[in-house]
Amino acid sequence: MMENKAKIIVDDLTIAYGDFVLMKNVSFKVNKGDIFIIMGGSGCGKSSLLRVLTGLVPPAKGDVLINNVNFANASQAQKDEVMKKCGILYQSGALFSSMTLAENIALPLQQYTNYSDKLIKELVSLKLALVGLTGFEDFYPSEISGGMKKRAGLARALALDPEIVYFDEPSAGLDPISSKLLDDLIIEINQSLGTTIVVVTHELSSIFAIGNNSVFLDADVKGVGGYGDPKELLKNPPNQKLLNFLTRGEKGNA
Amino acid sequence: MLKYEVQNKRICISLAGDFVGYDFPEEKEKLYSLLNSASGLFISAKNLKNWDSTLLVILYQLVKQAQEKHIGVEFEDVPENLEHLVHLALKVDRKPSLPSSEKGSYLENLGEWGWNIYSSLHRAFSFGGKVLSSFRRLFQGAAVMRGVDFLFALEGCSYKAVGIMSLVSFMIGLILAFVGAVQLKTFGAQIYVASLVAIGMTRIMGAIMAGVIMSGRTGASYAATIGTMQVNEEIDALKTMGIPTMDFLVLPRMLSLMITMPLLTIWADFMGMFGGAFVGVVMLDISPQEYWKYSIEAMNLSNFMVGIFHGFVFGIIIALCGCYYGINCGRNADSVGVATTKAVVSAIVLMIVATGIITMLFEVLGI
Numbered sequence: 001m002m003e004n005k006a007k008i009i010v011d012d013l014t015i016a017y018g019d020f021v022l023m024k025n026v027s028f029k030v031n032k033g034d035i036f037i038i039m040g041g042s043g044c045g046k047s048s049l050l051r052v053l054t055g056l057v058p059p060a061k062g063d064v065l066i067n068n069v070n071f072a073n074a075s076q077a078q079k080d081e082v083m084k085k086c087g088i089l090y091q092s093g094a095l096f097s098s099m100t101l102a103e104n105i106a107l108p109l110q111q112y113t114n115y116s117d118k119l120i121k122e123l124v125s126l127k128l129a130l131v132g133l134t135g136f137e138d139f140y141p142s143e144i145s146g147g148m149k150k151r152a153g154l155a156r157a158l159a160l161d162p163e164i165v166y167f168d169e170p171s172a173g174l175d176p177i178s179s180k181l182l183d184d185l186i187i188e189i190n191q192s193l194g195t196t197i198v199v200v201t202h203e204l205s206s207i208f209a210i211g212n213n214s215v216f217l218d219a220d221v222k223g224v225g226g227y228g229d230p231k232e233l234l235k236n237p238p239n240q241k242l243l244n245f246l247t248r249g250e251k252g253n254a
Numbered sequence: 255m256l257k258y259e260v261q262n263k264r265i266c267i268s269l270a271g272d273f274v275g276y277d278f279p280e281e282k283e284k285l286y287s288l289l290n291s292a293s294g295l296f297i298s299a300k301n302l303k304n305w306d307s308t309l310l311v312i313l314y315q316l317v318k319q320a321q322e323k324h325i326g327v328e329f330e331d332v333p334e335n336l337e338h339l340v341h342l343a344l345k346v347d348r349k350p351s352l353p354s355s356e357k358g359s360y361l362e363n364l365g366e367w368g369w370n371i372y373s374s375l376h377r378a379f380s381f382g383g384k385v386l387s388s389f390r391r392l393f394q395g396a397a398v399m400r401g402v403d404f405l406f407a408l409e410g411c412s413y414k415a416v417g418i419m420s421l422v423s424f425m426i427g428l429i430l431a432f433v434g435a436v437q438l439k440t441f442g443a444q445i446y447v448a449s450l451v452a453i454g455m456t457r458i459m460g461a462i463m464a465g466v467i468m469s470g471r472t473g474a475s476y477a478a479t480i481g482t483m484q485v486n487e488e489i490d491a492l493k494t495m496g497i498p499t500m501d502f503l504v505l506p507r508m509l510s511l512m513i514t515m516p517l518l519t520i521w522a523d524f525m526g527m528f529g530g531a532f533v534g535v536v537m538l539d540i541s542p543q544e545y546w547k548y549s550i551e552a553m554n555l556s557n558f559m560v561g562i563f564h565g566f567v568f569g570i571i572i573a574l575c576g577c578y579y580g581i582n583c584g585r586n587a588d589s590v591g592v593a594t595t596k597a598v599v600s601a602i603v604l605m606i607v608a609t610g611i612i613t614m615l616f617e618v619l620g621i
Contacts, residue, residue, distance in 0.1 A: 192336075
């Protein structure tokens with residue numbers, strides 16, 4: 001049975017750095033099991049929004065509820081507790097270069113569980129196998145390709161069976177085939193584990209291939225320029241800017 | 255709950271209830287070992303409720319081992335997504351191959367060690383040669399060095415270093431005076447503390463303290479900055495643009511340290527003498543005038559110039575080590591740390607070696 005419960009609620013959010021307001025009046029909801037896309041042009045604040053959702057930057061105004069905990073007024077301990085159930089795949093993978101892939105993935109397991117060393121070892125092999133990196137346990141990040149680094153980063157993000165996984169520009173720097181493989185993997189994880197997925201991207205092919213809900217951030221209005229299923233938004237765009245974005249300017253300028 | 259039984263060499267596993275954080279290594283080992291003599295594997299999950307990766311890992315290990323042993327596997331009422339994940343994990347994209355880590359024979363290792371030393375020396379001398387060519391281009395007016403980079407480097411190793419230099423040199427002068435006073439007092443010759451500190455600081459201690467401080471402060475910063483540029487591929491970008499990295503990165507840093515180190519040495523000399531005077535005046539009851547008189551008498555120009563020459567040489571060593579290890583840094587965050595450590599340690603070791611050589615040389619020359 002699939003309960004359609006909101007995992008993330010963003011309500012009237014303002015993100016600001018000092019006096020500079022990056023975005024305001026941002027509201028959206030991410031339901032359990034969604035693959036939610038945060039899209040927009042370069043410099044519109046996608047990554048800043050991700051930093052707010054992951055508790056790295058406090059909201060200037062408004063509420064950000066992750067698993068019903070409001071990050072606007074939660075203590076660091078509460079945020080940490082919520083973030084234990086979230087995994088993040090950073091743009092470059094963000095693997096620790098002094099550790100092997102196995103050590104990278106074992107780190108959150110050693111930190112937050114009381115599992116035996118044997119189980120941790122087995123789980124590490126499983127997570128690597130799930131992302132297609134069977135046998136790469138003893139490799140260092142410098143010994144593998146960019147696409148593999150991202151997959152290893154994903155294996156680390158999945159280590160604690162997270163309820164939500166955030167992806168920051170997963171396709172950036174990948175060839176089309178590796179990018180497609182990563183997209184397929186995101187869908188597999190979403191469908192098999194029921195994980196809620198939030199992807200920050202501006203790659204149109206990925207947006208339409210994986211997303212079932214999205215928010216479009218518009219740098220000109222400093223806020224939301226569209227909200228809904230990306231395929232639906234393409235059919236019925238609420239404004240010219242979004243149509244421009246979703247069609248790479250080919251229909252928007254007509 | 256995990257139950258299993260063997261029926262006609264067929265292992266029947268029944269999964270029921272919750273499997274969250276399931277960690278029973280002995281039980282799992284027993285189950286895995288049964289596969290050695292099994293002819294089939296049957297997994298039923300009729301009453302399975304909540305599960306996480308700790309169940310998935312058991313199924314993954316079982317099915318993987320069964321496949322390796324060519325044992326047939328059957329699933330019954332196993333949730334579709336769980337079965338799908340097992341198959342996803344078993345899909346191998348490509349087989350990895352780690353570089354061989356086999357140890358060679360004693361002779362091979364010795365040869366490799368010798369070759370590594372030769373390569374390091376070759377790299378270091380070649381770097382020195384490139385720096386000299388860069389200086390030649392500078393004197394010919396053909397070096398690609400931005401004035402602003404030079405001023406920026408000069409700022410970093412001039413007045414910004416004065417604070418720490420003053421404090422440390424003052425303390426060294428103070429310690430030198432204390433140590434000397436303990437011995438000299440027994441002969442009633444405490445007035446010679448002034449001479450001891452003046453000669454010690456101006457001839458070598460001022461330069462050494464300036465060198466140690468600047469290698470930790472500026473040399474480390476050079477290695478870290480250039481090392482990070484290497485990680486970010488900025489050095490590759492310079493090379494592909496045809497800009498000589500020596501001119502652009504090394505020259506401004508070397509020039510600034512060659513200029514400021516002698517000046518910082520002079521400053522360290524005087525601050526050390528102030529430290530000595532503090533002990534002399536406050537603790538040994540020597541009048542300031544008398545202390546000053548003895549200090550001036552002990553100081554001579556050759557001692558002073560020897561100290562300044564040391565400072566100049568140390569400046570070259572610090573800049574060379576910082577830039578060399580920065581440029582030869584690896585491509586990850588760890589390498590930047592290694593480069594920084596090596597830059598500081600090598601600079602300090604080379605400064606001590608240089609001090610020995612210069613002292614011997616000046617002894618022979620009678621300076």
